[in-house]
Amino acid sequence: MSHFWSPLVHGLTPYTPGEQPKLINLVKLNTNENPYPPSPKAVTAMRNELGSDGATLRLYPDPNADLLKQSVAELFSKNGITPAHVFVGNGSDEVLAHVFMALLKHDKPVLLPDITYSFYPVYCGLHGVKSVSIPLDEQFAIRVDDYAMENGGIIIANPNAPTGHLLPLGEIERLAAAHPGSVVVIDEAYIDFGGKSAISLVGRFRNLLVVRTLSKSHSLAGLRVGFAVGDPLLIEGLERIKNSFNSYPLDRLAIVGAAAALADIEYFETTRHAVMNSRAVLVAELKALEFDVLPSAANFIFTRHPKHDAGTLATNLRERSIIVRHFRLPRIEQHLRITIGTDQECAALIAALKDILIGIQ
Numbered sequence: 194m195s196h197f198w199s200p201l202v203h204g205l206t207p208y209t210p211g212e213q214p215k216l217i218n219l220v221k222l223n224t225n226e227n228p229y230p231p232s233p234k235a236v237t238a239m240r241n242e243l244g245s246d247g248a249t250l251r252l253y254p255d256p257n258a259d260l261l262k263q264s265v266a267e268l269f270s271k272n273g274i275t276p277a278h279v280f281v282g283n284g285s286d287e288v289l290a291h292v293f294m295a296l297l298k299h300d301k302p303v304l305l306p307d308i309t310y311s312f313y314p315v316y317c318g319l320h321g322v323k324s325v326s327i328p329l330d331e332q333f334a335i336r337v338d339d340y341a342m343e344n345g346g347i348i349i350a351n352p353n354a355p356t357g358h359l360l361p362l363g364e365i366e367r368l369a370a371a372h373p374g375s376v377v378v379i380d381e382a383y384i385d386f387g388g389k390s391a392i393s394l395v396g397r398f399r400n401l402l403v404v405r406t407l408s409k410s411h412s413l414a415g416l417r418v419g420f421a422v423g424d425p426l427l428i429e430g431l432e433r434i435k436n437s438f439n440s441y442p443l444d445r446l447a448i449v450g451a452a453a454a455l456a457d458i459e460y461f462e463t464t465r466h467a468v469m470n471s472r473a474v475l476v477a478e479l480k481a482l483e484f485d486v487l488p489s490a491a492n493f494i495f496t497r498h499p500k501h502d503a504g505t506l507a508t509n510l511r512e513r514s515i516i517v518r519h520f521r522l523p524r525i526e527q528h529l530r531i532t533i534g535t536d537q538e539c540a541a542l543i544a545a546l547k548d549i550l551i552g553i554q
């Protein structure tokens with residue numbers, strides 16, 4: 194605490210990111226990164242942008258990142274998406290921060306699930322947005338009918354984090370249709386690992402905003418690129434905030450790298466299917482060890498063992514150089530969130546768990 198801090202700073206409870214340890218030879222299954230490298234075309238595009246002497250970095254990047262907006266629009270052109278429907282930012286975390294300020298801060302409270310991406314309540318605190326948390330049902334699923342109340346906006350992650358639970362597109366449609374007077378934000382950070390995107394609904398619902406990231410399904414967590422797709426008026430609101438905050442959130446390498454990654458559909462299909470196949474194998478192996486595993490449409494699974502404490506399991510895994518995520522939060526303190534790694538990493542996890550379970554018994 195310092196008296197130099199503003200009253201706002203005194204009142205903040207910041208987000209705690211998953212650990213990024215400096216150790217090597219770690220099986221890192223704690224922050225839902227993709228185990229595969231990004232598209233080689235993305236790497237080449239960034240090398241070309243840099244050139245031999247890096248002289249392009251003297252110059253500011255395009256403040257509107259038009260090249261990237263065009264790539265996103267092209268990807269969803271069959272849904273009628275144009276660059277005017279696209280907002281881009283420095284990771285979807287930044288996009289979400291602007292969404293709270295631009296579209297969710299009203300007199301009425303924002304509705305969000307009680308168990309969801311823990312950055313949402315942090316943004317509520319930062320921007321002074323009132324919120325009401327709506328409990329997930331007993332199966333850890335979002336029930337759209339539970340959101341039938343007055344609100345200043347709704348935000349959900351689909352698939353949800355850290356549960357991996359997917360709402361079918363029809364339910365998202367029902368949610369958007371039921372709240373025509375407020376913005377409904379769908380955070381699709383994990384949609385490429387098993388769901389159907391609500392971007393196909395954007396043309397029909399002017400209140401629907403879909404937020405995406407290249408961190409997970411495009412293996413670019415280190416580049417920091419996210420985007421939102423919605424009606425041009427929602428996008429204009431976001432642009433007004435962005436241009437009052439930082440005109441150049443995406444650097445030159447990020448713009449060309451992200452555009453090339455999005456265009457490399459073949460690589461994207463190969464890697465996301467590899468992750469989904471590894472997930473199926475891992476789930477079966479965990480179930481054979483008597484773990485309860487929630488159905489997941491994401492690149493992680495949410496699991497508990499009926500006989501073993503989650504915190505103890507996480508500590509024991511860590512001693513074997515495997516890190517997973519354990520949240521000490523109500524309702525989920527007996528669960529572990531485990532990122533899908535390569536088949537080799539998943540095998541190392543299973544071998545370690547077998548060893549641990551024998552030792553504890």
Ligand SMILES: *Cc1c(COP(=O)(O)O)cnc(C)c1O
Pocket residue numbers: 225283284285286287310350354380382405406407408414417418419
């Ligand atoms: C990872 C994640 C994000 C943040 O992604 P970045 O683009 O890396 O900032 C946003 N929402 C959810 C639900 C996530 O899991």
